Amino acid sequence: MSRCPGLLAACLISIAGGCDRMPGAALPERMADAPAPDTFQSLYATNCAGCHGADGTHAPARALRDGAYMAAVDDAYLTRVIADGAGLMMPAFAASQGGGLAPEQIQILVAGMRRGFAVPGVRVTMPGVFPGGGDVQRGQAAFASACASCHGNDSDGGEAGCVTSADFLRLVSDQALWTAVVFGRTDLGMPGAAGPFGQRVAPLSLQEARDLVAYLASLRPNY
């Protein structure tokens, strides 16, 4: 039984619970009467900033102002995530899915993220979308060498909080684990696959990154 508290989930639940309306939910009638022209800034501030940060960093959900991450995902992926939501914690925003955004508004968001959050010239070798596969045993070994120095092990969360607890993992998708491992949370002091990881010097290989996601996913409860 894990004793380490789950990271992030509690934070996000409190954000969602503290709002008058869930981000992405349909706007009240009176606001729809006189629509102001949509800008990236207004759409992002209204729909995304609460979870991803006002400037795209330093928030509970992953940094979007992240040159490596933005270089690794294409517009079609970003459009799909915004429209359909992600995992259990990010709502769908497409009006066709019960959200509050029209396709043109989603396009404004994607174009604005490209303009404002991407860094021209950044090259990445790892895929942005989780390719699947991975070996649980090898992932456990990689966790001990690359992650435990900050995240501890199953009985002790470590300084950066616990990422092996069932409470955390049941709310977080494999895709979110993948992007955490590959691109890190450099805004919060977590390295991406290039490291450094404390004692360990070598960067994570593509296979090790897949193994790590397989290992963490194996700790997720099946209910």
Ligand code: HEC
């Ligand atoms: C209620 C909180 C919340 C809101 C609001 C929200 N997100 Fe998210 N977002 C998340 C979480 C949590 C995840 C990771 C979910 C998972 O995969 O488990 C996520 C995932 C993502 C991803 C994919 C990250 C990856 O790992 O590939 C993108 C891109 C994204 N969000 C963009 C946006 C944009 C743009 C908006 C505004 C339209 C938005 N989000 C609004 C919480 C939120």
Ligand code: HEC
């Ligand atoms: C140098 C310290 C450090 C190392 C090494 C490290 N992390 Fe992190 N990690 C952090 C910090 C700090 C956070 C942000 C914690 C918070 O949100 O309060 C974080 C967050 C996370 C998250 C949550 C992702 C999110 O979007 O908030 C996951 C999952 C994670 N780490 C997994 C890993 C894995 C797997 C490894 C090994 C490959 C690893 N970390 C290595 C410091 C580290």
